[in-house]
Amino acid sequence: MTTSNIGARRLAITARCLAIMIAIPALAGCVQIETPDKPIEINLNINIRQEVVYRLDGDAKKLIEQNSEIF
Amino acid sequence: MTGKHMMRLKMDTPTGLALAAIAATAAVAFAVPSAMAQRDPAYAAARAAGQIGEQPDGYLGFVTAPTPAIRALVQDINIKRKAAYTERAQATGSTVEQFAFTSGCNLIASTKPGEKYMTPGGAWKTRDASPPERDARCP
Numbered sequence: 295m296t297t298s299n300i301g302a303r304r305l306a307i308t309a310r311c312l313a314i315m316i317a318i319p320a321l322a323g324c325v326q327i328e329t330p331d332k333p334i335e336i337n338l339n340i341n342i343r344q345e346v347v348y349r350l351d352g353d354a355k356k357l358i359e360q361n362s363e364i365f
Numbered sequence: 366m367t368g369k370h371m372m373r374l375k376m377d378t379p380t381g382l383a384l385a386a387i388a389a390t391a392a393v394a395f396a397v398p399s400a401m402a403q404r405d406p407a408y409a410a411a412r413a414a415g416q417i418g419e420q421p422d423g424y425l426g427f428v429t430a431p432t433p434a435i436r437a438l439v440q441d442i443n444i445k446r447k448a449a450y451t452e453r454a455q456a457t458g459s460t461v462e463q464f465a466f467t468s469g470c471n472l473i474a475s476t477k478p479g480e481k482y483m484t485p486g487g488a489w490k491t492r493d494a495s496p497p498e499r500d501a502r503c504p
């Protein structure tokens with residue numbers, strides 16, 4: 295009984311250690327991969343709103359018409 | 366009194382017509398050079414050959430590796446475009462990027478079949494008879 299108990303406790307500790315060792319690099323990996331790309335896209339979307347594009351559309355058309363040599 | 370008035374009316378009508386005709390001629394004379402201002406032949410050729418294309422940001426881009434001449438030509442046009450966008454952005458109370466993007470929507474819409482344009486995803490596509498793939502914010 296005592297020997298098997300010790301064996302079971304050792305196993306449990308090893309399993310926990312293993313779980314922690316696997317979990318830490320996995321977490322670190324997630325953070326590194328996900329952060330860099332996203333903020334850039336969000337900024338673009340905030341800077342150019344659809345209503346602004348609609349408001350400027352007529353002026354843009356006029357500009358293109360009047361300067362056809364560069365468009 | 367009435368006769369005098371009649372005379373003036375009769376005189377006015379042909380004068381008015383003549384003035385209108387002069388104005389119309391002047392309008393045509395002014396409109397032709399600005400609306401018909403031709404693209405540089407090298408620019409037109411590079412466009413038609415699909416070497417350069419319209420980007421969603423309102424500027425020209427290289428579809429294939431450019432020759433030094435084409436690179437210089439595109440840089441020159443893009444500088445002139447940026448100057449024009451900057452001027453209109455200030456006049457309309459918008460940013461250069463907003464005005465350039467709105468122009469890009471229009472420039473991609475008006476590409477001719479065979480010409481190249483960049484999709485919102487960043488891929489170069491050849492314009493065909495169907496509407497071009499544009500940003501969802503384009504009118």
